[in-house]
Amino acid sequence: MRLSNLKTENIKLKEKELSVKSKTNNLSTIRDFIYNAAAEIGFPSGVIDNIVLAADEACTNIIKHAYKSYPEGEITVRLKYADKKFTIIIIDHGTPFKPDTVPDPDLQTYYRQHKVGGLGMYLMKSLMDEVKYVSVPGKYNQVLLSKNLNTAQ
Amino acid sequence: MAEFSTSTKDAGDINVIYLKGYLDAHTASVLENTLSDLIDKKKYSIVVNFKDLAYISSAGLGVFMAFIEKIRENNGDIKLAGMSDKVYNIFDLLGFPLLYEIFKSEDDAVKKFNETK
Secondary structure (H helix, E strand, C coil): CCHHHHHHHHCCCCEEEEEEECCHHHHHHHHHHHHHHHHHHCCCHHHHHHHHHHHHHHHHHHHHHHCCCCCCCEEEEEEEEECCEEEEEEEECCCCCCHHHCCCCCHHHHHHHCCCCCHHHHHHHHHCCEEEEEEECCCEEEEEEEEECCCCC | CCCEEEEEEEECCEEEEEEEEEECCCCHHHHHHHHHHHHHCCCCEEEEEEEEEEEECHHHHHHHHHHHHHHHHCCCEEEEECCCHHHHHHHHHCCHHHCCCEECCHHHHHHHHHHCC
């Protein structure tokens, strides 16, 4: 029995999509959706956890910042798997996000201010291979997260 | 919908908060309320036990930042204990071990409080 053949057959995911309203109680639905897809591809469990967390952070930021906690916004999560690369594209129609304006996290500052900001973005950048933002003003914002199966450990 | 709950144990001077389930932007307010209640009762020596916590996102980590200065101003502390490797890695990645003492077990954290009295 050739294991390599088996593994290829197991990968059914080509493209999947999920749309939810911009409410924090939908975060677990998004996490489950991504968990199942990443598991189907065959990522090691620690890497699946990291991918799920990165996507949670992206969606949390969309709910809080793009939609400013307005619960009726739309979040679309699109998954692709091609050439060993798992790509998550998350689309919203809220306020465009300017990633350059988010400084790297500084815990000493948070300590004094009693709050945090930018942790999610730092986690996304740390946990994924690629994090890309695209905004088409008045149309949509998109964040792309990707992870390569070959380099994932 | 992900489940998250807290329970508390009053062990004399020290209060232990047990976290269970999934701590994210949706459930962070549950932990905020638990911590506020303790602070309202002037309970400032707090151990947080993570052994039944399956998941944490940055919204959950942020809760600890909201209260820590007030607690320390009152000669208290929040000590963290019992994290899985998965949860610890997130704290570590964000530099939290510089600001918080993290222990393997609840007992170790309680002992540390007792030593420093």
